[in-house]
Amino acid sequence: MKKLKSITILLIAGFLLASSCNKDNPQPVDNTARLTLSFYHLVDSLPIDFDTMKYVNAAGNPYLVSEIQYFISDVTLHNTDGTYHLLDAWEDIHYVDTDLYETFKYVLKDSILPGTYDSLIFTFGISEEKNQSLMFVNPPESNMFWPEYLGGGYHYLKLNGKWKDTEDIIHPYNFHMGIGQIYDPESDEITGFVQNYFKVKFHYNLEIEPGDTIFIPIDVHVDQWFENPHVFDFNVWGGDIMQKQDAMQVAKENGHNVFQKSMIIGD
Amino acid sequence: MKMQHLKQIFTFRFSIKHGALLLGFSMLFFNACVDDNNIDEVFEATPYQIEIPFGFPTKLNIPENNPMTVEGVELGRYLFYDGRLSGRNHPDSLMSCATCHRQERAFEAGVDHPDFPGGFPHGLTGLPTHHVMLPMINLVWNHSGYGWNGFLYPNNPEENLRNIEDFVRLTVMAKDEIDGDTLQTREMIQSIPGYPELFKKAFGSDKVTFVNIGKAIAQFVRTLISANSxxxxxxxxxxxxxxxxxxxxxxxxxxxxxxxxxxxxxxxxxxxxxxxxxxxxxxxxxxxxxxxxxxxxxxxxxxxxxxxxxxxxxxxxxxxxxxxxxxxxxxxxxxxxxxxxxxxxxxxxxxxxxxxxxxxxxxxxxxxxxxxxxxxxxxxxxxxxxxxxxxxxxx
CATH class of the missing domain: 1.10.760.10 (Cytochrome c-like domain)
Known part of the structure; x- marks a missing residue:
């Protein structure tokens, strides 16, 4: 019996050792779900034809789009029972760059509890609490830094392109959003700062089951930055806005209509 | 009783034999899992650590096949400054990286370069370079391409056009720079007393290869960090x-x-x-x-x-x-x-x-x-x- 015991112990030990590095070993069942947001950049509801002066905004300004870079953060799922789930890992500030295809997809690192959710909310830009200088030291995110003198932190948005004025002269535009400044009209000194990030809310009826991977496509209607509810006229505002809080306020209010939901895909 | 005894003996023998086999088999699995402990004796140089200055990026552009070592950097420094990198030893035919990249000019030529009036460099044959120079400053943080047009970049499908190592080769071969060839340079460096030992320390072999010449110089260039202005x-x-x-x-x-x-x-x-x-x-x-x-x-x-x-x-x-x-x-x-x-x-x-x-x-x-x-x-x-x-x- 002793020998049988020895064999049994050896066998168990052997299997334990053998299985200790078996990568195919069944993992504990994950009862949570995953969320991925995908961004589709459009003008006039069609994919953008970059660097082509083929668009006309609501003010009648012909324009082209060269590149778009922006941050999305604080993605929150709201439950029908009134609770919400903030997907709040620090790295869940996502950078989107139309020159970097891999950034179009935002795979959230936090898992989601199964349940019924009726809305998704995210921040366009970065909240005041999180928008700290030198938070991103590596490019491309670090290239979004917003100068200390103008409020610090990071650009929420860089939308670069060109527009044509009433005399058919082409001008560059840098439709950049971030922390705005209040200037003393006499001295032109900065006396205060304005947070221009804003929240975007989509209503859904999301039944999330354990193990689900939910893909939420989001259409980014670039033309809406210039249209709704305020018509943005480049001939009035000029091409650069990061030191023009009134223009950034217009952008902020128009921005709610830039992001629109598409049909959700689940697996 | 006898049969029972034999059976016990057989069982015992079976158990010893198969238990040992099973244990050995298991250990094989175990060893496969911790294969880091199973490394044959290999050459190891001293790792060179780059300290990240305040506010600087943490992602470094160091190719996996050329880790920084103290010995590699030391060798690279010699080669960077040694005019015999040209593969020649006649005083009129010496040229190294430092011929143009001067430390006092932030590893650029500078308009006061003694041999290149106005800072416009030319190669050993007198042929001017197509563009003027770029400085060598903090290049270990450059991920988007070396050169004025970024023709050397990490994910280039052309595998020999990706990084500083490749720049060394191109510089030696370029008509408007050293106008040499890699074989000649390799043989020249191999023939100079002291270098084979330095290659041995840096790369584990005293046989000089041009690949290792490029690696050593690239390692040295990656140490050129400016962060104390x-x-x-x-x-x-x-x-x-x-x-x-x-x-x-x-x-x-x-x-x-x-x-x-x-x-x-x-x-x-x-x-x-x-x-x-x-x-x-x-x-x-x-x-x-x-x-x-x-x-x-x-x-x-x-x-x-x-x-x-x-x-x-x-x-x-x-x-x-x-x-x-x-x-x-x-x-x-x-x-x-x-x-x-x-x-x-x-x-x-x-x-x-x-x-x-x-x-x-x-x-x-x-x-x-x-x-x-x-x-x-x-x-x-x-x-x-x-x-x-x-x-x-x-x-």
Whole structure:
């Protein structure tokens, strides 16, 4: 019996050792779900034809789009029972760059509890609490830094392109959003700062089951930055806005209509 | 009883034999799992650690097949400065990286180069280089391409055109630089007493290969870090800038000022370059076969070149890809009122229809004073970056 015991112990030990590095070993069942947001950049509801002066905004300004870079953060799922789930890992500030295809997809690192959710909310830009200088030291995110003198932190948005004025002269535009400044009209000194990030809310009826991977496509209607509810006229505002809080306020209010939901895909 | 005894003996023998086999089998699995413990005796050099300065990126461009080592950097420094890198030893035929890349000029030529009037380099045959030089500063943080048009980049499908290692090879072979060949250089270095031992220490073999020559020089170049300028000290809260420098800093980082920061960085990007490529309004016609368009094939990249780092820009020159400006004052004048429009101008040049940023003389002076705060004298005098006192065969 002793020998049988020895064999049994050896066998168990052997299997334990053998299985200790078996990568195919069944993992504990994950009862949570995953969320991925995908961004589709459009003008006039069609994919953008970059660097082509083929668009006309609501003010009648012909324009082209060269590149778009922006941050999305604080993605929150709201439950029908009134609770919400903030997907709040620090790295869940996502950078989107139309020159970097891999950034179009935002795979959230936090898992989601199964349940019924009726809305998704995210921040366009970065909240005041999180928008700290030198938070991103590596490019491309670090290239979004917003100068200390103008409020610090990071650009929420860089939308670069060109527009044509009433005399058919082409001008560059840098439709950049971030922390705005209040200037003393006499001295032109900065006396205060304005947070221009804003929240975007989509209503859904999301039944999330354990193990689900939910893909939420989001259409980014670039033309809406210039249209709704305020018509943005480049001939009035000029091409650069990061030191023009009134223009950034217009952008902020128009921005709610830039992001629109598409049909959700689940697996 | 007898049968039972035999059975027990058999069982025992079976158990010993198979138990041992099973255990051995299991250990094989176990060893496979911890194969780090199963490494044969291999060559190991001393790892070289790059310290990340305040605010600098943490991601380094160091190829997996060329890890930094103390021995590799030391060897690279010798080779960087040794004119016999040309593969020749006649005094008129010596050329190394340092022939053009001078430490006192932030590893650029500088307009006062004794052999290249105005800072326009030429190779051993007298053929001028296509573009003027770029400095060697903080290149370990360059991920988007080396050279004015970024033709060497990490994920290049052409595997031999990816990094500084490849630059070494191209430099040795280029007609307008060393005009040598890699075999000749390898044989020359192999023949110099002292070098084989250094290769042995750095790479585990005293047989000199050109691949290892490139690796060693690249390792040395990656140590050339500039992060102790007056502006760095200001960032770290150690010193204050003068009023003129502060005024210049505001101009540098404001859209309605000089708006330099979008391409050249600042507090949030202390490399003082995005390492990206821009058409900055120098010309209206673009015929250079080595602009960014030749690499990206994006029509908007006609006439686009790398935004150079502004660190130590004061001691460099001439400026722009073709060296058209000899002084920083000329560069500031250009950005102030001499910009030229074209369909390819980068949208970030939003002052284009005014001809530039229209600075007053005082503003120009302030901006220049700020840019001069990016001068790092420690970088230009660091003995670790300088010419070795003796080459290996002189010891």
């Amino acid at each position: 007056k502006f760095d000290k200001y960032m770290r809260g150690e010193v204050q800038l003068s009023q003129s420098e502060l005024n210049g800093y505001v101009l540098f980082t404001t859209e309605e000022g000089a708006d330099c920061f979008h391409c050249h960085g600042g507090f949030g990007n202390p490399l003082f370059t995005t390492h990206l490529f821009y058409n900055n309004g120098k010309d209206t016609e673009f015929t250079d076969p080595m602009d960014r368009f030749q690499i990206s094939k994006d029509p908007m990249d006609h006439g686009a070149y790398k935004a150079t780092t502004l660190r130590n820009i004061e001691v460099q020159g001439p400026y722009m890809h073709d060296g058209r400006f000899a002084t920083l004052e000329e560069v500031i004048d250009f950005y102030s009122h001499d910009l030229k429009d074209s369909p390819y101008i980068n949208p970030l040049m939003h002052h284009i229809n005014d001809g530039g940023i229209l600075l007053t003389p005082t503003e120009k002076e302030d901006l220049l004073n700020f840019i001069k705060t990016l001068r790092d004298d420690d970088f230009m005098t660091n003995p670790d970056f300088g010419k070795p006192g003796k080459f290996p065969d002189e010891k």
